[in-house]
Amino acid sequence: PTLQATFYGHTYDNPFMNASGVHCMTTTELDALADSAAGSFVTKSATAEAREGNPEPRYVNVDLGSINSMGLPNLGLDYYLDDAIKRQASHPDQPFVMSVASYQGFNEYVANMRKIQESDYTGLVELNLSCPNVPGKPQMAYDFEDTDKLLTEIFAFYTKPFGVKLPPYFDIMHFDKIAAVLNQFDLKFVNCINSIGNGLYIDEATDTVVIKPKGGFGGIGGEYVKPTALANVRALKQRLNPSIEIIGTGGILTGRDAYEHLLCGASMLQVGTQLEKEGLGVFERLTAELLAILEAKGYASIAEFKGMLGTLD
Numbered sequence: 001p002t003l004q005a006t007f008y009g010h011t012y013d014n015p016f017m018n019a020s021g022v023h024c025m026t027t028t029e030l031d032a033l034a035d036s037a038a039g040s041f042v043t044k045s046a047t048a049e050a051r052e053g054n055p056e057p058r059y060v061n062v063d064l065g066s067i068n069s070m071g072l073p074n075l076g077l078d079y080y081l082d083d084a085i086k087r088q089a090s091h092p093d094q095p096f097v098m099s100v101a102s103y104q105g106f107n108e109y110v111a112n113m114r115k116i117q118e119s120d121y122t123g124l125v126e127l128n129l130s131c132p133n134v135p136g137k138p139q140m141a142y143d144f145e146d147t148d149k150l151l152t153e154i155f156a157f158y159t160k161p162f163g164v165k166l167p168p169y170f171d172i173m174h175f176d177k178i179a180a181v182l183n184q185f186d187l188k189f190v191n192c193i194n195s196i197g198n199g200l201y202i203d204e205a206t207d208t209v210v211i212k213p214k215g216g217f218g219g220i221g222g223e224y225v226k227p228t229a230l231a232n233v234r235a236l237k238q239r240l241n242p243s244i245e246i247i248g249t250g251g252i253l254t255g256r257d258a259y260e261h262l263l264c265g266a267s268m269l270q271v272g273t274q275l276e277k278e279g280l281g282v283f284e285r286l287t288a289e290l291l292a293i294l295e296a297k298g299y300a301s302i303a304e305f306k307g308m309l310g311t312l313d
């Protein structure tokens, strides 16, 4: 069997990628991802200016996952644009995704996308909608009107292919609302999910939180989040126009976890926490484990079971 994955018109050797934020801060890290067994990769979410991010400890691996409040440390949009333009010229046959964020809210999102529109980068962009909006408002993706306004403003000038990275939703009405907003636009993909926001992990030895920023509150990744990730992949796949592909992210530690995201309709798969824990070898292990599942089930390709989750009706 083959793990070949077709995504926005390109066929990758396999559906695996890093999740933005893990192993993707510098050109050196991106080169290592490009040379790894991963099918593709995504860059760290870029803001207009380089950012130090929050004081450490700001990312901690724990038994069943991870908690982080990095605070968007990154080398700035110009750095990643420069790398992306060189990379697409030197490896035109190896497309990747550039992640874009905003720390100043609505206007920075627009300015960052305008800069990419005017640049020579022609590849995919992942717009991270988990970023802060104006103070007093929830993160962008939890404000449906502002998300609609933002995408309307971007699509008024942006002609290159892009998708959005979403936080998890937990209410069926929220699945309906975000899908209704997104279906208005010619998005190429939706990536579900970002970390589950504002969790709290306590160190049993010290009765203390484990990360410094935000009194210990941080985004949760790893085993903790798989049921939520699968639900968001499935719910968005069921609601979005078929032209909008899904990237499945969250709780992928084994080939079986990857297989379940594909059953829910994901085209590509991103690995964050487990990549941080295991290193780039995680991609060899995951591809081998997923391939073994296809063999055991007699599938020749992912297409034979993608989106085929059974229900009990």
Ligand SMILES: CC(C)(C)CCc1c(C(=O)O)[nH]c(=O)[nH]c1=O
Pocket: 021, 045, 068, 069, 070, 071, 072, 073, 101, 128, 130, 131, 132, 194, 195, 219
């Ligand atoms: C949470 C934000 C800092 C607003 C965006 C960047 C980000 C971070 C981060 O840089 O703290 N961590 C995540 O798990 N997901 C993210 O999208």
